[in-house]
Each structure stands twice: as structure tokens, then as C-alpha cells.
Amino acid sequence: MFTNDKLSTDKLAAWNIGVAMVALALGGSMGLFQKLEHAGTNLYNQLNFIGINSYYQGLTLHAVLNALVWTTFFIVGFFTFAIPRSLGRPLKYPQIQIAAFGLMMAGLIMAAIPILMGLANVLYTFYPPMKASPFFYIGLVLVVVGSWVAGYGYYFTYGAWRKENAGQRTPFIALAAIITMVMWQIATLGVAIELLWLVIPWSFGLVAGTDPQLARTFFWFFGHPLVYFWLLPAYISWYAMLPKQAGGKLFSEPLARLVFWLFLVLSIPVGLHHQYVDPGISAGWKVMHAILTYSLFLPSMLTAFTVVASLENAGRARGGTGLLGWVRKLPWGDPSYASQNLAMILFAFGGISGLTNASYNLNLAVHNTIWVPGHFHLTLGSAVTLTFIGISYWLVPKLSGKQLFSRTLGLWQAWTWFIGMLLMSNGLHILGLNFGVPRRSALGFAPYAQEAWNPLLIEALIGGIILTISGLLFYVNIVGTLVSKKKLTAPIEMPVAEALNPEPAPAFLDTWRPWLALTIALIIIAYGPILFDLISNLNMTAPPITIR
């Protein structure tokens, strides 16, 4: 069978995932230093040997490596592995994937050097008129362009498959992955325009001033769908792989497809929900994006239903009975399964705090407080990261041909992540909501710090310590697998859940034109007037301010 085969492009997938994991190891370990600092123990002078001198430099590294590098490289690696298997044909031009990896690596190195030299202490949002070294921005552009190129490789392959299989429905995993890449390609136009027009020439001193309000608007055009770029690959695993791993079927395949189309349409025209308290954008447009954000909540609710129903199908197939008896029958002893199911549970909490953030004036209560990192460590830090870790528990053995070093260690890793994240995010949420503690701040030195914060900061620190242990367990397991001599005894196949109802999805769920047209139309409606307004009142008056 083709799905069993080793593909020449698997090496590339492995390289991408390897880089992702190194990034997460480095970026993740910065998290512990942050939590220690908040609790009053500043250890940044211990990091001088890798070039880190301050909280904000460490925080920049933490966010760039975890939010941009770990995710983008892992996703490209995962798709390079999964798309040809889902389509049942090799990638049409594997060279494109090599070029993509080269570009992304070049960008990563170019951005990492200024960060480690302390020339880019601007955090991952790099809001102008804070200025970093121009090479930091160029590096980010190259990473993004590299991911575009990776997408082109998938499109050519998909095009070839369509020609060879006229009239057939695209297999779900391939379709969902390609929708994700198309969404990413449209979304990243925002940050590309911001960097190429408003930031890079200005950072070289070619233009005297820039427009911070417009730059933020372009950034968040990209910044929100970025979240879905991370999340959709995890959804692919939850919908189409995890039910199979648990011995069940995909409850409603056509609805799963519909959900991905809805994410394509709705992920982008919602970015203003990050800018509810911005001065230069009128309330009408903020309300419109609030409503669209609420509609974006619906495909998430459909996902919750379909995924749980698919797992129930699996639990019952394993002999589970009663209202909830099937839950206990699920393969909780499999680290790949356990970590992904725990990721979903954390995501439910993250969804609730996310809905709060999205709720227009309710956002006043939490905007830019430490509630927000509390929220996205449940989404990006758990739903996405713990799912990718779960995928790694079968994918790394598959790619390396070695048995997983230890299932027990994997289970300990999943549960410690779950408990550590519950503690940390609980502390952060309460600090933000009840005390208005600001995010991204070296709180250990804040003159306005209050005694009452301490128990919660310590709770978050304990969570951070447990998470660090969890991370260590993960890397021991991965390195243990790679150096082990135990070859796989049985080949690993990519898990692909069958649809419960074998009837093929209706044709409109396999047709690009209407969905792309709708996507572009909504972007024009939601962003056209506000961008027109900001650009026709362009205020390029903010000179660069170098941050040390």
C-alpha cells in the first residue's frame, strides 16, 4: 500500500519537524524564566551564554520560536507528510518543498541572529514605531515566503491529482490541509504589506515616519487567522486521525468539510477584534468584526460536536455503554491519544476565555491584561501544541522507523502538561480579570505590583515548573526514540478515519470558486472601507525608535 511506503519527501517532513522541535525546546524553556521573574526571581543573567540578557529579549525569543517557528515548521512538515498520503500520489515537484525549507531556514537564521544579539527586543508583534534590526523583519518575511512556496508545492500536487481523478471527491485530509494553506496565504498578505510598505524601508531609514495605527491594522489582518493556521492542522488530526486511532469513524464527514470552508471564509475578516480599544478605528467596524467573530464561533462548536461524536463512536465500538461509559473505554493508555484528548479539554476552557476577548466592550475588562496569555496558552499552548506533541508520538516513530522510547513517559508528559497548564492559565486568567495585571511585563520590577497578586503568581509559577518538566519528558522520549536501536516491528500507517456515512459529500463542498469568492467578498466588505479610510488619511509621522 502506498500509505505504508517511505516517500522521498518524508526526509523533508522530518527536517521541518526537527527544526520545529528544537525551536519549541528553546522557546519553551524561556517560559520558565518568565514565570520565575514574575514571582520575583530574575535569572536572566544565567542566560548570558546564549546571548539573552533581559526579560523582554527572552520573551521575544519565547514568542517568535513558539508561536511562529514551532508552529509553521511543524505544520509544513506535517502537511508534507500527510498530503501525498491522503491523495495517494507523491508530491509533484519535491524540489519545491526543498526550496521552501531552504527559504524558511534562511529566514529563521536571519531573524534569530538579531534577536540573540539583543537588536530585536520588540516581541513577536514588533509594533512600529519600535524599531528592530531590519534583518529581523527580512528574516520574518523569508519564513513567510518559504511557507508560501511550500503551499505552491501542495497546490501543484493537488492540481495533478484533480486531473488524474476527475469527478472524485478530494480526500478530506488533503482538502483540509490545502484549505488551511490557502487561508494562510491570503492572511499573510496583511503582514507582508505591513513589513514591505510600512516597516522595512522605514527601518533602513529610507522613509522618515510610519503610521502605527495602519501598521497594527495590517498586522491583525494576519494576526487572527494566524491562530487558525495553527489550529486547523490540529483539527485535521482530531477529525480525521484521532477517531481512527481510537477505533472509530468520522461522525459527519460533509460537515467536517463545511467547517474547513467556513474557516477559510471567516478567519480573516475578524482581525479588528484585537483592536477594540484602538483609537483610530470607529466603533461601527469594530462591531462588524465582533459579529463576524461570533459567527466564527459556530464552526468551532460544530467541531466540538463532530469530534466528540466521532470519539463516542470509537468508545462504543470498543464496548463502552451508557451515557458516559464510552469515555473510559477510549485508548487513554496511548500517549498520542491521551495528549490530544487532554488538548481538547483545555481548548474548551480556552474557547470560553476567547469568546470573552471577542465580546466587543467586554474586552475592556481584559484587553492586554495577563488574562490574554492565560487564554492563548490554552489554545496555542495546549490545543495546538499538545496535539502536535500527540501527533509526534506516532509520526516520529513512523519517520525514524524506531519504536517510541516509552509510552509511560508519554502518558506522564501528557498529564503533566494538562495539570501544569490548568494551574498556569488559571492563575493568569484571574490576575488579569480581577487585578488588571498587564501582560508582557517584567512584573518582578513593577512598582505598582500588589501583595494580593503573589499567590496567583506562585500558582502560575508552579504550573510553569510542571510544564517545564512535561517538556523535558517529551524531549527525553523523542531523543530516546531517535537513538534507540529498537526498529519498528510493524509498519505505522498514517491513521485515516473512515466516514461513518459512506455517501460522498455534496459537490459544493469540493468546489473552490464559490468559497474563494465568498472569502474575498467578506474581506473586501469587512476591511475595504477601514483600510481605505486609514490609507486616505495616512499619518506617516512616527519616526523609528530603536529598542535596546
Added chain:
Amino acid sequence: MMHIDRSERVFFIASAVLLVVFALAIGISGFVYGIQVPQPFAKVNPVTIADPEKSDFPTFALPAAERIRELAPGRYEVYVLAQMWKFSPGSVNYGEPSIKIPAGSQVTFYFTSRDVQHGLKIVSADGGRHTNVNMMILPGEISRLTATFDEPGTYHMICHEYCGAAHQTMYGVLEVVNQ
């Protein structure tokens, strides 16, 4: 059309209804209780904002103490310049005057930045009391919000957007005093 399981349809409709309820709550809080987000007010040049000759908003060029203005009994306007790493007026730790107003006052805040992006959230200095004052402060824009302070006590105006190496020291003091 495609087949949708009855339970899934019910779940979907229930989710949609829940969202409508949330949206109504937001609408009521905005229109009945007047909890509003910042709106465009004016664009300015951040380089010249505090220059009495060239400022496009000369109030910001007045001395800090004169930028706390009583319009009528219990009605105030405060014009605050944000810069790395102080609010002027407000940042007592950088030698700026604090902002003092009597309890029950309605205050309209005008903020703008002279350098990088900053943020503002007003919280009570001992936890407990809340305000809905939360804004981004950008160079080139004026951010405006109005709030009423009924409870006496000390409030902190905390900068919540990263603004450089000493961002964590950037805060102002607002004292709401009993008359």
C-alpha cells in the same frame, strides 16, 4: 442537500441561540449602560505634539498641571502625554504630578504618545474596584474615553503595552478623594 444528524442540528441551533443571547447582552451593555470603546478623535504629529508653536493639539503643550482641567463642578478633562516610561501628568515615580479628582467626578481622558505604542488600564491600587478604562495609546492618534469615579481611593494607570526596557515601571497615580 447533505444529511445532518438531528442531534447535531439541535446542538448547532442551541449554539447559535447562545451567541445571540451574548450579542444582546453586549448590545445592552453598550447602549443602555453606555460601556463604549474608544472612537477616532484626531490624528496628530507625535514629534511636535508637545511643542507650543507647532502642536496640532496645543492643549498637549501646556504644563502637566494645567492639563488637568475642571470644566464644571464634578466634570474634568485630563490630557496625558505618554512617553517612555511615564504618563504626564500621573507618573509620580518619574516626578510628574498625580491626578487628583473628587469622588463622583466624571473624567474624560485624552491620551497620546510621543514615541512608541503604549497602553492604559486604570485599576484600583489595592485590587477590588474596577473601571472600564482600557485603551491603546499610539503615536499619531488621540485616544479618548470617559469614566466616572464614585469610589474614593488610589487608582493606578498602568501601561499595558510593551514599550521598551523599563515598560514595567510605567504607571500613573490617580487619586479620587472625598470632598
